[in-house]
Amino acid sequence: MSHAVINPATEQEIRTVELTSAEETDAAIARAEAALPAWRDVAPGDRARLLRRFADAVDADIENLARLEVANSGHTIGNARWEAGNVRDVLHYYAAAPERLTGKQIPVPGGVNVTFAEPLGVVGVIVPWNFPMPIAGWGFAPALAAGNTVVLKPAELTPLTALRLAELAREAGIPEDVFQVLPGKGSVVGQRFVEHPAVRKVVFTGSTEVGKQIMAGCAAQVKRVTLELGGKNANIVFADADLERAAATAPYGVFDNAGQDCCARSRILVQASVYDRFLELLEPAVKGVVVGDPGQEATEMGPLISAEHRQRVASYLPDDTPVAFRGSAPEGPGFWFPPTVVTPSSASDPLLTEEVFGPIVAVVPFADEAEAVAMANDTAYGLSGSIWTSDVGRALRVSRGVEAGNLSVNSHASVRYWTPFGGFKQSGLGRELGPDAVEAFTETKNVFISTEGS
Ligand code: TAP
Secondary structure: EEEEEOOOOOOOOOEEEOOOOHHHHHHHHHHHHHHHHHHHHHHHHHHHEEEEEHHHHHHOOOOHHHHHHHHHHHHHHHHHHHHHHHHHHHHHHHHHHHHHHHHHHEEEEEEEEEEEEOOEEEEEEOOOOOOHHHHHHHHHHHHHHHEEEEEEEEEOOHHHHHHHHHHHHOOOOOOOOOOOEEOHHHHHHHHHHHHHEEEEEEEEOOOOHHHHHHHHHHHHOOOOOEEOOOOOOOOOEOOOOHHHHHHHHHHHHHHHHHHHHOOOOOEEEEEEEHHHHHHHHHHHHHHHHOEEOOOOOOOOOOOOOHHHHHHHOOEEEEEEEEOEEEEOOOOOOOOOOOOOOEOOOOOOOHHHHHOOOOOOEEEEEEOOOHHHHHHOOOOOOOOOEEEEEOHHHHHHHHHHHHHEEEEOOOOOOOOOOOOEOOOHHHEEEEEEEOHHHHHHHHHEEEEEOOOOOO
């Protein structure tokens, strides 16, 4: 079976990709298992060198990878270059890990006690369509660095950059069976990662709904799992903030990648005393977002990923929705959707509770700090958020009060490869990136060596 890969900005077919069957997935997992002993035994410095070579191969291919992503996913060329660069940087960062996977020597009577950081085995990485390159790299780079072999399933809609990354790995000298990319359906390939006993860990990024099924499936084998799931993130704007900056940047905190971002700040909570002024400032900022051909340097927002997804996003705007104002979007072919600002009045409105995953933002007022924190936390999710204030004490109090894994003050930055990333509550389980992520790809083994004479 094959899948026609569509350019979401033009609706033209780019090429077809063969879908991996359940039997082919099992065969790939068997090869990954067979490749494990040799990969685990590669000297730490040599494994590090191979990962650095892989990073260099990605670096030399950035423009090609970025153009592939523009065509396959409709990402703006600026974002797509950043995403390819992120894979390079994550590989370089974790290339420093193999020689640093130290254990501990723990004092015990009658001998020596040491711990080892052992690789888990075959790791299955399941990637969504919204950030095909970075999310793949956050899984495979630390997994490979720790001595695991990897099978990776890109989203059916967006396989092209992952397939290219597998070619670059081979060019860099990483053995073919150590890192395999298996395009296909979640219900086939992803499901085998969950069920196959040789896969010892599943790294899943995607919807909370599917994440729960993955976790339940993995429980049957006590399989390790990392989950990076949805978000309904709050951008909290206090009256003492630099309102001009808060309003000018808010569109980019939610409409980046057309809102198809787990970290999208899709709820803007504004202190009531400056609510009207904030909306006045927000309107020109939203109308100024440049929506169009993602391959053009000046474009700030591209299309949605598919016709089906556009329909889902549009379903959040029934006729009686209080739409404050909208930006622009091209007419004609492509899955376009204009940036849209809504002002729902009920806290239970789906626009305030559900992850829309499109360019729609809800703006609502709050009275004081306590209410802002309560509203921010009034969600099953807990991934990210922003706090705009000029009061350092308030910034820290609110940061500690909001139940989310990644917060930024007077900024919307969420991701740096050297800081931990992940969610509270139903936004996920475990952390990716940062100095500790490699540990999530190892088991601690404790060994006692007796020094007693025989
Ligand atoms: P999902 O529908 O959950 O799909 C994610 C991946 O899982 C795809 O590769 C999909 O395969 C696969 N999959 C689907 N059903 C499966 C099953 N039963 N067993 C194993 N794998 C299965 O999510 P999506 O719509 O692509 O992505 C959007 C979601 O991802 C949003 O909720 C977003 O917030 C979340 N997300 C979270 C983060 C972080 S870091 N927290 C980052 C990005 C996105 P197919 O290709 O067949 O669909």
